Amino acid sequence: MKKKMLTGFRPTGKLHLGHLHGNIGNMIKYQKDYENFFFLVDWHALTTEYQNPGNIKSDLIECAIDLVALGIDPEYTHLYRQSDIPQIAELTLYFSMITPLSWLERCPTYKEQIIELSSKDISTLGFLSYPVLMASDILIVNSDIIPVGEDQLPHIEITREIARRFNYLYGKYFNEPEAMLSKATRVPGIDGRKMSKSYNNAIFLSDDYEDIKNKVGKMITDPERIYRKDPGHPEICNVFSFYKLYVNEDRLVEIEKRCRRGEIGCTDCKKEIAEIIYESLGEFRERREEIIKNVNYIHEILRKGSIDVKRIAESTISDVRKKIGID
Numbered sequence: 611m612k613k614k615m616l617t618g619f620r621p622t623g624k625l626h627l628g629h630l631h632g633n634i635g636n637m638i639k640y641q642k643d644y645e646n647f648f649f650l651v652d653w654h655a656l657t658t659e660y661q662n663p664g665n666i667k668s669d670l671i672e673c674a675i676d677l678v679a680l681g682i683d684p685e686y687t688h689l690y691r692q693s694d695i696p697q698i699a700e701l702t703l704y705f706s707m708i709t710p711l712s713w714l715e716r717c718p719t720y721k722e723q724i725i726e727l728s729s730k731d732i733s734t735l736g737f738l739s740y741p742v743l744m745a746s747d748i749l750i751v752n753s754d755i756i757p758v759g760e761d762q763l764p765h766i767e768i769t770r771e772i773a774r775r776f777n778y779l780y781g782k783y784f785n786e787p788e789a790m791l792s793k794a795t796r797v798p799g800i801d802g803r804k805m806s807k808s809y810n811n812a813i814f815l816s817d818d819y820e821d822i823k824n825k826v827g828k829m830i831t832d833p834e835r836i837y838r839k840d841p842g843h844p845e846i847c848n849v850f851s852f853y854k855l856y857v858n859e860d861r862l863v864e865i866e867k868r869c870r871r872g873e874i875g876c877t878d879c880k881k882e883i884a885e886i887i888y889e890s891l892g893e894f895r896e897r898r899e900e901i902i903k904n905v906n907y908i909h910e911i912l913r914k915g916s917i918d919v920k921r922i923a924e925s926t927i928s929d930v931r932k933k934i935g936i937d
Contacts, residue, residue, distance in 0.1 A: 615644035615790070616753035618651040618692065618744075619677070621670035622659075626812035627887070628797040628805030630680070631855055632759035636792050638681045640757075646687040647751050647919065650674060650912075653692050653699075654744070657737045658723075658730055658808070674908045676815055679898035690915035692747065697923035701746040704930060706739060708775050709768075714738050717764050727808060745769040749784050750923045757790040759797070761804060780933040798851050800829045816898060819888045826852075826884040831876040842869035842876075849879045856886045 617633055619625070625634070637648060650670045656663060670691060682689060692698060714720065720738065744765050748756060749772075756766055766789045773784035796804055799811025806812060813825050829848040835841075844850035844866050853865055868874040901907060931937035 612643070612645045613754040614647060614751055615640065615755040615757065616647040616649075616748055616751060616787075617757045618649050618654070618747055619673050620655050621650045621652055621666055621673045622655065622807045624672050624814045624816050625676040625680075626805055626807065626814045628759070628799070628812065630815060631792060631797045633757035633790075633792055634677070634680055634682075636757040636790055640790075641683060641686045644755060647690075647753060648677065648682060648687050649690045649692050649747070649915075649919075651692045651747065654740065657734070657740050658727060658732055660734075660736070661731070671905065671908060674912060675898060675901050675905070676894075678908065678911065679894050679901055680815070684911045684915070688915045688919050689911050690919050691912055694912075694916035695750065695920055695923050697920070697927045698743070698746045698750050700927055701750050701930065702739075702743050704934060705742050705745055705772050705776070708779060709739075709742050709772055713768055713771060714741060717741055717768065719761060719764055722761075726803075741765045741768040742772070745772045748787055749773055750926050751919065752785050752926065753787050754785055755790050756787050757792065759804075760791065761796065763789055763791075776933075780935075783929065783933055797855075798848050800825050800848070802830045802848055813887065815891055815894055819884070822888050823881075823884040826880045826887070829880060831879075835876065838875040838877075839872040841872050842874075844869045847876075847879075849876065849883055852883050852887070853879070856883065856890065 615637070617637060619629065637646070650673055652666050652670055655666050655669075659666060674689065677689065678684070715738070720740070723737075724732065741764075745768060748769050756762075756769075758766060766787065770786040773786050776784055799805035799809055800813070801809070801811045803809055803811060813822055817825070826849070831847045831849055832843050834843060847869070850865070850869070853862055857865070865874065865879070869879070928937070
């Protein structure tokens with residue numbers, strides 16, 4: 611039997627380059643090698659958007675359109691909506707009984723988001739227990755492989771700890787999933803922080819050329835470089851981080867040398883990388899336009915995916931209830 615690969619996406623609208631290079635690339639690359647479970651995490655979205663949930667449903671569809679347009683194939687993948695699988699919520703309740711608060715409070719992502727999203731009231735149980743819900747997402751189908759960005763590694767480790775604790779208390783049942791990191795473990799936004807819609811620093815896959823050019827134009831480069839002929843320091847330049855994603859090794863070495871010698875300016879690099887990004891998404895844009903003409907196709911994919919996953923989830927919950935001793 612094939613191993614199971616699973617990953618989820620917060621339905622905060624259209625996908626951006628951080629999603630593509632962070633884990634979607636691996637999802638597409640390996641989707642024929644695994645049994646895949648890719649889903650839209652609308653419950654997770656509520657942890658930060660509970661006061662303004664009006665766009666979650668429409669954003670979810672936008673996200674699903676982008677995934678299919680990129681090449682996620684429903685022939686090889688269960689694509690579904692998190693809230694269509696109520697067994698995830700039940701498993702979250704059981705896991706919350708055995709998860710120490712200290713595991714959640716020490717999570718680096720929790721501490722970072724409390725600071726970064728200080729404009730929102732996220733001092734809630736739902737936000738603190740985000741990793742428990744994530745563990746349920748993963749373990750409801752007993753996944754083996756989780757494609758993630760570097761920032762999600764602490765959550766995967768909590769999932770492993772929860773699985774280990776459940777197995778210790780009630781007998782071996784759950785896998786301890788492994789993370790699959792992409793080449794780009796952390797894709798920077800235009801301000802240098804992790805690319806995120808929440809930070810308003812993202813380049814979206816569906817952006818037109820002018821949007822991409824304008825956003826790249828705002829990227830932080832080398833603050834020590836005042837004039838074009840000044841020697842550059844590509845290791846601290848945001849634009850150079852994108853060259854690493856899009857050009858081959860020979861071209862990368864050439865750009866680095868020219869930058870250090872002051873032979874190429876930041877404006878030149880920004881113009882070139884904007885064009886490279888836009889051209890790389892040409893096929894995606896064409897497929898997206900076709901899908902938008904028949905959005906019912908996306909609804910049908912999500913419906914079928916939910917039916918298939920619910921069957922697996924029902925079996926898991928039945929086993930868990932017996933393991934715990936309440937059935």
